[in-house]
Amino acid sequence: MTDVLLVEDDLSVRDALMQTMELADLTVTTAGSFLAAQPRLTRDLAGIVVTDIRMPGRDGFHLLAQARAADPDLPVILLTGEGDVPTAVRGMSEGAFAFLEKPCDPEELVETVRRALALRHATLEARRERGAMDGGDAAARMLRGISPQSREMRDRARAVARGTGAVLIQGEPGTGTSKLAEVIHLLSPRATGPFVKRSAPALDAESLAEAIMVAEGGSLFIDHIDALPSALQHRLPEDEVPENGGVRLLAATHRDPAVLVEALDPDLFYRLEGLQVHIPPLRDRPGDIPVLFQHYLNLACEQADLPVPDVAPDVQARLMARDWPGNARGLMNHAMRFAMGLPDGEMTGTPRAGLADRMRAVERSILIETLTRHRGQATLAAQDLDLPRKTFYDKLTRHGLKPEDYRPE
Numbered sequence: 001m002t003d004v005l006l007v008e009d010d011l012s013v014r015d016a017l018m019q020t021m022e023l024a025d026l027t028v029t030t031a032g033s034f035l036a037a038q039p040r041l042t043r044d045l046a047g048i049v050v051t052d053i054r055m056p057g058r059d060g061f062h063l064l065a066q067a068r069a070a071d072p073d074l075p076v077i078l079l080t081g082e083g084d085v086p087t088a089v090r091g092m093s094e095g096a097f098a099f100l101e102k103p104c105d106p107e108e109l110v111e112t113v114r115r116a117l118a119l120r121h122a123t124l125e126a127r128r129e130r131g132a133m134d135g136g137d138a139a140a141r142m143l144r145g146i147s148p149q150s151r152e153m154r155d156r157a158r159a160v161a162r163g164t165g166a167v168l169i170q171g172e173p174g175t176g177t178s179k180l181a182e183v184i185h186l187l188s189p190r191a192t193g194p195f196v197k198r199s200a201p202a203l204d205a206e207s208l209a210e211a212i213m214v215a216e217g218g219s220l221f222i223d224h225i226d227a228l229p230s231a232l233q234h235r236l237p238e239d240e241v242p243e244n245g246g247v248r249l250l251a252a253t254h255r256d257p258a259v260l261v262e263a264l265d266p267d268l269f270y271r272l273e274g275l276q277v278h279i280p281p282l283r284d285r286p287g288d289i290p291v292l293f294q295h296y297l298n299l300a301c302e303q304a305d306l307p308v309p310d311v312a313p314d315v316q317a318r319l320m321a322r323d324w325p326g327n328a329r330g331l332m333n334h335a336m337r338f339a340m341g342l343p344d345g346e347m348t349g350t351p352r353a354g355l356a357d358r359m360r361a362v363e364r365s366i367l368i369e370t371l372t373r374h375r376g377q378a379t380l381a382a383q384d385l386d387l388p389r390k391t392f393y394d395k396l397t398r399h400g401l402k403p404e405d406y407r408p409e
């Protein structure tokens, strides 16, 4: 992966610039002319372009135009001759990201490149997210979240949906167990059949039989399965369901599988044990908090016909540091209140830990958020946080975090 595509015809200048950037841990690819660079200017180029203006044949302005034709959001930094202000002005008016006078000050060059790169990554990330939402399947559309745990959960849902046996979903209240059940149904070959949801404590023999009948050809989702009376556990739909006929059983519990073994008859427990999906609590995936919050904020504002307020970075950091005992539902309620401009009085996620623990939680959230934003690229994340690489890695180790967990799927 290239951070910088450097286009410069003068070999000694090219080597010097390349060395400056490589010393700053940037990955550089070089080209000696417009023609050599042209095929690399694509819409999905993960880096940015630094180009000399004066080159034999087609010059830097041609390159700028070509880059903008490939992708108007691709940042291009122009290198001008000393004192050549009119050229620089023309470059800016034609859409260059910045211009630098040669010979370049190394610090200024690296700093400008980093700014351009951060913008490039943000652009590509936003496109990727949009693509996943627009063209994605039910898991991508309905289960928001950019954390590695959320990605894993979506993959697991897809895999489980392809199976035929009963499924057990486990997660704390408000983590989205019902939503995940619906996603599994929608991803399965039974998607065109009904999805019927019942809560175990409200069921008796008659209402269970009726629910099974209504769910014919689709899925029956039983929430709080641990509260299903023993007598009814034997009346659940069978695992051996004919293709697209019968009823597939999906179940959820907030309880630990270790406790569940006590609550269920062994037959049912072992049936459900085969295909399980666990939803981690929100506090273990703070990277999802800003995305979910923004999603529900947009929704609340749209419903109430209100303008969407800005979420300042310190507000985001505070949201991420909370432990959210109500999980996604708690966050959603908070977003609603925020949209209405209501005070934070009924917030349930306020941390009660001491100062040291709270600071640790904030540090962890910031590390996760930065790694997520830089797609697991530790060097960029460390730079973003103004930390030497070693200090950054020490902190990751202390929090048990690994950059590779934050790289894209």
Ligand SMILES: Nc1ncnc2c1ncn2[C@@H]1O[C@H](COP(=O)(O)OP(=O)(O)OP(=O)(O)O)[C@@H](O)[C@H]1O
Pocket: 142, 143, 144, 145, 171, 172, 173, 174, 175, 176, 177, 178, 179, 180, 223, 292, 328, 329, 332
């Ligand atoms: N990943 C997610 N993306 C978008 N919305 C989510 C996500 N997870 C949960 N939600 C939302 O949070 C709310 C709670 O989800 P859901 O009702 O599925 O939780 P639950 O675990 O079944 O809760 P409970 O059993 O306590 O009712 C819902 O409005 C759901 O849409």
